[in-house]
Amino acid sequence: MNQKCVIVYESIYNGNTEKLARAMARTLGCRAIKPEEVLNADLSQFKAIGFGSGIYFGSHHPTILDAVKKLDHMEQDIFIFSSRGAPVLGKYHEPLKKMLKEKGKKLVGEFSVRGYDETGPWVIIGGGNCGKPDEKDIKKALKFIRKSLAEHCMPDYYELIESKMPVRDGFVNTYSINVNGIPVILKGDFVTINQEACIGCGKCVKICPLRVLSLSERKAFPFKELDCTLCRLCEINCSERAISLHYTWIDAIKVAVRHGKRKSL
Ligand SMILES: Cc1cc2nc3c(=O)[nH]c(=O)nc-3n(C[C@H](O)[C@H](O)[C@H](O)COP(=O)(O)O)c2cc1C
Structure with a gap:
C-alpha cells in the first residue's frame, strides 16, 4: 500500500x-x-x-x-x-x-x-x-x-524487463533487472513480485481469491499465474508496493476465455 x-x-x-x-x-x-x-x-x-x-x-x-x-x-x-x-x-x-x-x-x-x-x-x-x-x-x-x-503511481517493474519469457503453468519466470542502478530480482509476469521489496507478510497469499500466490523462504511468488483474474487485490493490499500487475489487451481477453467456464471460486 x-x-x-x-x-x-x-x-x-x-x-x-x-x-x-x-x-x-x-x-x-x-x-x-x-x-x-x-x-x-x-x-x-x-x-x-x-x-x-x-x-x-x-x-x-x-x-x-x-x-x-x-x-x-x-x-x-x-x-x-x-x-x-x-x-x-x-x-x-x-x-x-x-x-x-x-x-x-x-x-x-x-x-x-x-x-x-x-x-x-x-x-x-x-x-x-x-x-x-x-x-x-x-x-x-x-x-x-x-x-x-x-x-x-504504482511502479511498473515489468516494463524494465528487456526480454520477457512465455508464461507457463506451474513455472515462475525469474528476472534480474536494475532499478535506478540497484539490482532487483522479479518473479512472475502478469503478477510481478519484487523479491527485494517483499517482506513475506503473506497478506497477498491470503487475500488472492484464486490462490495464485505462494510463499517460499519468506518471499511471495506467483505460483499459478495463469489463474490470475487481474482483480488487483494483491497489488492494492501490499504494504511494500512489491507487487505490480501487467497485461496486454490480448492477455486480458485470454483471462476472460480461461475463466469463462468457471462456475465458482
Ligand atoms: C443537492 C444537489 C445539488 C447539486 N448542485 C450542483 C451544482 O451546483 N452544479 C452541478 O454541476 N451539479 C450539481 N449537482 C449534481 C451533482 O454534482 C452530480 O450529480 C454529481 O455527479 C454527484 O456526485 P456523487 O454521486 O459523487 O455525489 C447537484 C446534485 C445535488 C443532489
Whole structure:
C-alpha cells in the first residue's frame, strides 16, 4: 500500500465521484477514505492528498471543505477532483482552491467529469449525463493521475524487463533487472513480485481469491499465474508496493476465455 498518498472523497448522491476515487486510488496504490475518517487520521504524514466529491450548489461537499480546514501549513502536493451535473466546470473548484492556497498547499492538478444528475430540470427528461462517469471518463481520470502524480503511481517493474519469457503453468519466470542502478530480482509476469521489496507478510497469499500466490523462504511468488483474474487485490493490499500487475489487451481477453467456464471460486 502506498503510504505516501491518500484520497479523501465524498459521494452522497449517485456514487459518481466514488468511481473516480476508487480508480485513482488503484493507480496510486493508496487508500480512498471518507472525510469522517480524517477526523481520526493525521494527514500530515502524506506527501500527496487528493480531495474530491460531487458538486453541490456550486462547491465541493462541506465535509471535504471541513477536511481541508484540518490540514496544517506543511508543504504537501494536493490534487482535487469532482463530478458535476453541469456541462462545464466553471468556478466550482474555486472555494476548495482558495482554502488550499490559504494553507500554502501546492495544487498539482484538478480534474472534473460530468456525473449522472436528476436534480432540477434534468428530472423532466429522466436524468442528465446518463451512465456518467463512464469507462472513457475513468480512463481520463487515470491519465490525469499518471501525469500529475507520476512519482507516486504504482511502479511498473515489468516494463524494465528487456526480454520477457512465455508464461507457463506451474513455472515462475525469474528476472534480474536494475532499478535506478540497484539490482532487483522479479518473479512472475502478469503478477510481478519484487523479491527485494517483499517482506513475506503473506497478506497477498491470503487475500488472492484464486490462490495464485505462494510463499517460499519468506518471499511471495506467483505460483499459478495463469489463474490470475487481474482483480488487483494483491497489488492494492501490499504494504511494500512489491507487487505490480501487467497485461496486454490480448492477455486480458485470454483471462476472460480461461475463466469463462468457471462456475465458482
Ligand atoms: C443537492 C444537489 C445539488 C447539486 N448542485 C450542483 C451544482 O451546483 N452544479 C452541478 O454541476 N451539479 C450539481 N449537482 C449534481 C451533482 O454534482 C452530480 O450529480 C454529481 O455527479 C454527484 O456526485 P456523487 O454521486 O459523487 O455525489 C447537484 C446534485 C445535488 C443532489
